Amino acid sequence: xxxxxxxxxxxxxxxxxxxxxxxxxxxxxxxxxxxxxxxxxxxxxxxxxxxxxxxxxxxxxxxxxxxxxxxxxxxxxxxxxxxxxxxxxxxxxxxxxxxxxxxxxxxxxxxxxxxxxxxxxxxxxxxxxxxxxxxxxxxxxxxxxxxxxxxxxxxxxxxxxxxxxxxxxxxxxxxxxxxxxxxxxxxxxxxxxxxxxxxxxxxxxxxxxxxxxxxxxxxxxxxxxxxxxxxxxxxxxxxxxxxxxxxxxxxxxxxxxxxxxxxxxxxxxxxxxxxxxxxxxxxxxxxxxxxxxxxxxxxxxxxxxxxxxxxxxxxxxxxxxxxxxxxxxxxxxxxxxxxxxxxxxxxxxxxxxxxxxxxxxxxxxxxxxxxxxxxxxxxxxxxxxxxxxxxxxxxxxxxxxxxxxxxxxxxxxxxxxxxxxxxxxxxxxxxxxxxxxxxxxxx
Numbered sequence: 067x068x069x070x071x072x073x074x075x076x077x078x079x080x081x082x083x084x085x086x087x088x089x090x091x092x093x094x095x096x097x098x099x100x101x102x103x104x105x106x107x108x109x110x111x112x113x114x115x116x117x118x119x120x121x122x123x124x125x126x127x128x129x130x131x132x133x134x135x136x137x138x139x140x141x142x143x144x145x146x147x148x149x150x151x152x153x154x155x156x157x158x159x160x161x162x163x164x165x166x167x168x169x170x171x172x173x174x175x176x177x178x179x180x181x182x183x184x185x186x187x188x189x190x191x192x193x194x195x196x197x198x199x200x201x202x203x204x205x206x207x208x209x210x211x212x213x214x215x216x217x218x219x220x221x222x223x224x225x226x227x228x229x230x231x232x233x234x235x236x237x238x239x240x241x242x243x244x245x246x247x248x249x250x251x252x253x254x255x256x257x258x259x260x261x262x263x264x265x266x267x268x269x270x271x272x273x274x275x276x277x278x279x280x281x282x283x284x285x286x287x288x289x290x291x292x293x294x295x296x297x298x299x300x301x302x303x304x305x306x307x308x309x310x311x312x313x314x315x316x317x318x319x320x321x322x323x324x325x326x327x328x329x330x331x332x333x334x335x336x337x338x339x340x341x342x343x344x345x346x347x348x349x350x351x352x353x354x355x356x357x358x359x360x361x362x363x364x365x366x367x368x369x370x371x372x373x374x375x376x377x378x379x380x381x382x383x384x385x386x387x388x389x390x391x392x393x394x395x396x397x398x399x400x401x402x403x404x405x406x407x408x409x410x411x412x413x414x415x416x417x418x419x420x421x422x423x424x425x426x427x428x429x430x431x432x433x434x435x436x437x438x439x440x441x442x443x444x445x446x447x448x449x450x451x452x453x454x455x456x457x458x459x460x461x462x463x464x465x466x467x468x469x470x471x472x473x474x475x476x477x478x479x480x481x482x483x484x485x486x487x488x489x490x491x492x493x494x495x496x497x498x499x500x501x502x503x504x505x506x507x508x509x
Contacts, residue, residue, distance in 0.1 A: 131161025191493025
C-alpha cells in the first residue's frame, strides 16, 4: 500500500508534467453549479482518502483531503471524539470543506470548518507542496485558502480540531410564531452551554429552534435513517434523543427535506428505495442525471412554468435576520429554510476570502429548491435578488452554487486584492484557474 508520501510524490510529478490548466478527477462533488469541463488536464486525487492519525488527548485529527466526512467521523468516534464541525452531508470531503465553506450546528461554538484547521498541506499551482499554519512562512495561504475553491492549490492533508463526545445527544425544540422573538432567543442560545444549535423555518409563523446537548444516557433513541423523517419530527416533539452518529447525519437521510423532489418522502417510494438509497450520495447522482437530461426543465416548459434553481447558503448578521427572512418569504417563497448560527471562534484569525466580522453572530439561511413562476424573468433573477439583499444587510454568501455577481462587486466582496497576491505567489502561471471565472462564469 502506498504511503501518503508516495501518493504525494506521484501527484507532484503529474502536475509538473501538465501543459494546460488543471482540474481534479474525483468520485464526489457537492458543488451545485454546472461547469465547462473541457480543455483541462485532470489530476487523480481519489486515493487521498485516509485518516492518518487521531489524537484525542491533544484534540486533533490528521487526515487526507479527499476523505469524506462519514469515513472521517467513523474513525474519530472510535476515540470518543468528533471533528469539531461536521458538515451535514456524508459525501462532503474535508479538503472540499476547507477550500469552500463548511458549517453545522456546532458553528456557533467552533466557527466554520476552516476555523477548526490547525495546518494544511497544499499542492500549489507551481508544483510545490507547502505546509501552511497560522504562525509559519505560509500563514498567508493558511488564511487565504478557505473559499478559494482550488484556485490556489489542493489540500492534500488537513490537521483539524476535534471535540469530545458522549454517546447520545438530547434535542430540545422551542417553537416560535414571531421571527423577531425567535432570533432574540437564538442569540441567547449562542451564549449558553449548548453543544449544538440550529433551527428550521417552516413558515413565517412556524419556526423551530433546536438545542442539542451531549448526554451519557437516553430514555429512548429515535431512528430517522429509514421510515421516519427527521425534519417533520421537529413539529411533532418537544424533546428527542439520538445516538451521536445518527445526530451527526440527521440531515443526510433526506438531504434535509430535498428528498421530496425525488418522491422519496412518499412511504411507498421510500420502501422501494430502501435505506441504502436514502442518502445524499444517491440523491446527488439522481440530481446530476436530471441536470444532464433536462427532464424537469422539459416538464416545466410543457406546464407553462418558468423555473430557476435557487440553491444557496447565505450568512446574515443576526440583527438583520428578521428583515432578511421577511424579504425571502415575500420575494422567493422557498420553504422550509435551515437556520444555523455562526461566529468567528478566534478573534485574531482573519480569513481573507471569507471575512466573518469579529464578535458578531451571523445566521446562515440555507434554502435549496426551485422557484417556479407563471411569468418569465431574466436568467438568475431570483439568485441575484438574494445576492443584493445579503450585501445590503452586511452579509456574505457561499460560492458552492450559482452566483451572478458583476465582476467588480465580486472582487470587492471576496477580497480580490488578497486573492491576487496569493495567486502571484502560489500559482503564478494560472494553472488552477480564476476564482471569478470558476464560481460565477462556470469556466
